[in-house]
Amino acid sequence: MVEALGFIETFGLVFVMEAADAMCKSADVELIGYENVASGYISVLVKGDVGAVEAAVSAGVEAVEGMGAEVYSHNVIPRPHRDIEKIISRYSFDI
Numbered sequence: 311m312v313e314a315l316g317f318i319e320t321f322g323l324v325f326v327m328e329a330a331d332a333m334c335k336s337a338d339v340e341l342i343g344y345e346n347v348a349s350g351y352i353s354v355l356v357k358g359d360v361g362a363v364e365a366a367v368s369a370g371v372e373a374v375e376g377m378g379a380e381v382y383s384h385n386v387i388p389r390p391h392r393d394i395e396k397i398i399s400r401y402s403f404d405i
Contacts, residue, residue: 314363315342315398318370318384319353325379326352329370336369337362342398351382355398360388 316339318329326344334341339358346352356366364386371381387394 312357313389314358314360315387315390315394316356316358316363316367316370316385317353318367318374319347319351319382320374320379321350321352321382322379323352325374325377326354328373328377329381330354330356332373333366333370337366339363339366345400360386363388 316333318326318333320326320329330341330344333339333354333356337358339356339362342355342357344352344354354370356363358366367384367386371384374381
């Protein structure tokens with residue numbers, strides 16, 4: 311299991327792509343995937359060590375807000391329970 315999970319939810323693909331790009335460039339995190347939640351709201355998920363995930367989520371939020379968009383929600387879960395993997399596995403990219 312990973313040390314931490316980070317999430318950002320915003321409205322629209324362009325803004326979530328900006329968030330994901332900022333998150334991956336700002337810290338040593340791995341992009342898990344994304345999910346179109348409902349009515350245009352999209353969540354993007356990353357994993358890594360706690361400090362890196364916190365930095366990545368902060369950078370992603372700043373990037374979205376810098377484009378004039380609203381971040382609907384964001385969160386960092388340090389040391390998530392191993393059963394959380396059952397939930398996030400549906401978001402994973404099949405590459």
